[in-house]
Amino acid sequence: MQSTGNRLKIPASMQAMVLETIGQPLVMKTFPIPVPSSQQVLVKIIACGVCRTDLHIIDGELTAPKLPLIPGHEIVARVVKAGRETSRVKTGEIIGIPWLGYTCGECKYCRKGQENLCESALFTGYTIDGGYAEYAVTDERYCFPLPSQYANASGSPLLCAGVIGYRSYTMTGKHAKNLGIYGFGAAAHILVQLAIHEDKRIFAFTSDGDVEAQKFAMEQGAVWAGDSSQLPAEKMDAAIIFAPAGNLVPKALSNTNKGGTVVCGGIHMSDIPSFPYRLLWGERVLRSVANLTRKDAEDFLKLASQVLINTQIKTYPLHQANDALNDLRYGMVHGAAVLVMDNND
Numbered sequence: 001m002q003s004t005g006n007r008l009k010i011p012a013s014m015q016a017m018v019l020e021t022i023g024q025p026l027v028m029k030t031f032p033i034p035v036p037s038s039q040q041v042l043v044k045i046i047a048c049g050v051c052r053t054d055l056h057i058i059d060g061e062l063t064a065p066k067l068p069l070i071p072g073h074e075i076v077a078r079v080v081k082a083g084r085e086t087s088r089v090k091t092g093e094i095i096g097i098p099w100l101g102y103t104c105g106e107c108k109y110c111r112k113g114q115e116n117l118c119e120s121a122l123f124t125g126y127t128i129d130g131g132y133a134e135y136a137v138t139d140e141r142y143c144f145p146l147p148s149q150y151a152n153a154s155g156s157p158l159l160c161a162g163v164i165g166y167r168s169y170t171m172t173g174k175h176a177k178n179l180g181i182y183g184f185g186a187a188a189h190i191l192v193q194l195a196i197h198e199d200k201r202i203f204a205f206t207s208d209g210d211v212e213a214q215k216f217a218m219e220q221g222a223v224w225a226g227d228s229s230q231l232p233a234e235k236m237d238a239a240i241i242f243a244p245a246g247n248l249v250p251k252a253l254s255n256t257n258k259g260g261t262v263v264c265g266g267i268h269m270s271d272i273p274s275f276p277y278r279l280l281w282g283e284r285v286l287r288s289v290a291n292l293t294r295k296d297a298e299d300f301l302k303l304a305s306q307v308l309i310n311t312q313i314k315t316y317p318l319h320q321a322n323d324a325l326n327d328l329r330y331g332m333v334h335g336a337a338v339l340v341m342d343n344n345d
C-alpha cells in the first residue's frame, strides 16, 4: 500500500530527548528524520515507556552507552516507511520495539538459541537510539506486531517490564505456588496478573514503609504485602527481585523454601552482601535473567492478550522525560511511566 494520507506524511526533522553527558538531565534536540537501511523500518512513535534501566544508563551504572543517546526501549510506533529488504512488517502497522535490537545469529550463544546472551547484541535505547523521540528506525526482525488492545500507550510497559517479568517468572518453576516479588513497580504490576491467573499466591515486598506501594500490591491481588525486612507467616516457593538492591538477595533466600529459585530480574543491582551458606543449602537456586529473546516477547504478548492484562500508566509528554525519570527514581509512579508523543491519531 502506498503511503497516502496525512497520517504517514513524514516531516524533515524530529525532536528527541537526548542523553549527552552521563549523570546529566536529558536535553531536547532537533534531528533530521533517520533513514531506514535495507532491513530497517522508519516508525512514528506513539508512546515509549520509561524503564528503570534508563535510569541505570543515565546514571552510568550501565557502562559504555552510545553517546549522545536517545534512550527508551518500550516503544509503540506506527511504521511509516519500510527499507528495501523488509517483509515482516507493513507500512501503517503498529508495532512494539523492545530492548533487544540486534543479534549476530552466529556466536556460540546465538547458535544455542540464547540470543539474549549474544556477544554482539545491540540494545534499543542503550547502544542504538531508542524511543524518547518522535521517530526512530528499527530492524524489523526484532520488533513485533501488537495485539490491537495494546497498540497504544498502554502497550508500552509490556515491551520490557512485561517481557522481562515474564522471562523471570518462567525461571521460577511451575511448581512454585507462593511467589515473592521484591519491588512492586512496572514489572510486578503486570506479572501478578499473569501469576494470579495461574493460581499463584503473591507476596509483595516493598521498600520499608512504602505503604502506598503495599496498598497498590494488595489492590493488584497480592495475598500479603509488607516491608522487605518483614517475614510473612508463610515461606515462598520462589521469589523474583525487581528492585536493584543486592541486600534483598539474602533476605529473599531466607524467605524461600528448600528447592526454591530466587531470580534477580534487573540489569543492575547494588553489591550483594555475603551470607551464610545455609541460606543457599537445600537446593535453593539463585540466578539472574538477562535481556530477552524474541520468543519471550512473542509468547508473552500472546499470553497478555489471552489473560487480558491491564497496564496502569502515568503519562507524560516527550519534553517532560526528565520529570518521568525523576518520578520513577523517587517511587512516585505506581504502575509504569510512559511518554506519549504529540500528533498521533
Ligand SMILES: [Zn+2]
Pocket: 103, 104, 105, 106, 107, 108, 109, 110, 111, 115, 117, 118, 119, 120, 121
Ligand atoms: Zn550472537
Ligand SMILES: [Zn+2]
Pocket: 051, 052, 053, 054, 073, 099, 160, 161
Ligand atoms: Zn527496560
